[in-house]
Amino acid sequence: MARESLVVRPAAVAGMFYPGTRSMLEAEIETYMSRSPDINVEPERLYGIVSPHAGYVYSGVVAAVGYKLLRSHRFENVVVIAPSHREYFSGASVFDGDAYETPMGSVLVNRELCEFLVEEATMLSMSMSGHRDEHSLEVQLPFLQYIYGEGFKLVPVVVGEHSLKVVRDLAQALARASEEYEFVVVASSDLSHYHPYDVAVSIDSTLIKKLESYDLELLEDEFVENKLEACGIVPILSLMRYAAIRGNPTFKVLDYKNSGDTSGMKSQVVGYLSAVVYE
Numbered sequence: 001m002a003r004e005s006l007v008v009r010p011a012a013v014a015g016m017f018y019p020g021t022r023s024m025l026e027a028e029i030e031t032y033m034s035r036s037p038d039i040n041v042e043p044e045r046l047y048g049i050v051s052p053h054a055g056y057v058y059s060g061v062v063a064a065v066g067y068k069l070l071r072s073h074r075f076e077n078v079v080v081i082a083p084s085h086r087e088y089f090s091g092a093s094v095f096d097g098d099a100y101e102t103p104m105g106s107v108l109v110n111r112e113l114c115e116f117l118v119e120e121a122t123m124l125s126m127s128m129s130g131h132r133d134e135h136s137l138e139v140q141l142p143f144l145q146y147i148y149g150e151g152f153k154l155v156p157v158v159v160g161e162h163s164l165k166v167v168r169d170l171a172q173a174l175a176r177a178s179e180e181y182e183f184v185v186v187a188s189s190d191l192s193h194y195h196p197y198d199v200a201v202s203i204d205s206t207l208i209k210k211l212e213s214y215d216l217e218l219l220e221d222e223f224v225e226n227k228l229e230a231c232g233i234v235p236i237l238s239l240m241r242y243a244a245i246r247g248n249p250t251f252k253v254l255d256y257k258n259s260g261d262t263s264g265m266k267s268q269v270v271g272y273l274s275a276v277v278y279e
């Protein structure tokens with residue numbers, strides 16, 4: 001049965017996490033992109049990136065590094081996997097709608113790919129849960145619109161359940177989908193939260209070393225023991241496990257800063273990571 005009208009998720013954090021007008025938003029992203037270094041990575045296969053999701057004044061300069069790399073590798077579809085900060089629900093929610101909106105226009109959803117993932121995974125469902133007000137997915141979209149224009153479709157996934165079962169289920173679904181569809185994954189995550197600057201750098205550098213080692217057994221064990229401090233650790237591990245199912249990937253850090261670096265306030269900071277998973 002045909003849908004009578006498009007279901008569009010309006011921008012929820014425009015004017016708060018990032019500028020609320022198209023001209024100001026494009027100008028701010030351009031500034032971050034122009035300041036970001038060129039990355040010496042030439043992947044044969046690019047599985048995805050890790051990108052932070054704070055307000056742009058804090059994390060935009062870090063996010064831009066990953067998107068600068070992604071700009072030279074065009075994809076028809078982008079799967080954005082983000083953690084839920086506002087709602088708890090079981091499993092993960094794939095947006096049951098047609099588009100996400102930002103001040104830069106609407107991003108069309110690839111419903112066929114969304115439905116494929118849901119059919120392949122027991123922990124995924126088509127739902128509005130986690131999508132209504134969540135910032136961690138939305139803030140990735142203006143960067144994607146900036147680098148790809150209207151030349152891509154979105155698969156929006158918000159994780160409500162912090163569990164290893166979700167990681168493995170989502171990774172398997174992505175691996176199966178990659179046999180039928182072309183896509184890249186954006187795993188949305190910040191790192192440690194609200195520690196003093198030096199403590200945060202120590203905690204984050206320890207996690208980063210573990211991610212770069214790509215020891216999934218160790219990472220998953222420590223995830224279960226709640227030893228990995230990153231709000232989007234499920235998106236990150238889902239990306240990494242999916243890539244490991246499909247090939248022999250590498251995890252490479254592109255940039256790391258925290259809010260003490262970008263705001264100057266170092267008593268309680270949040271860590272930001274830009275990284276790429278590739279081979």
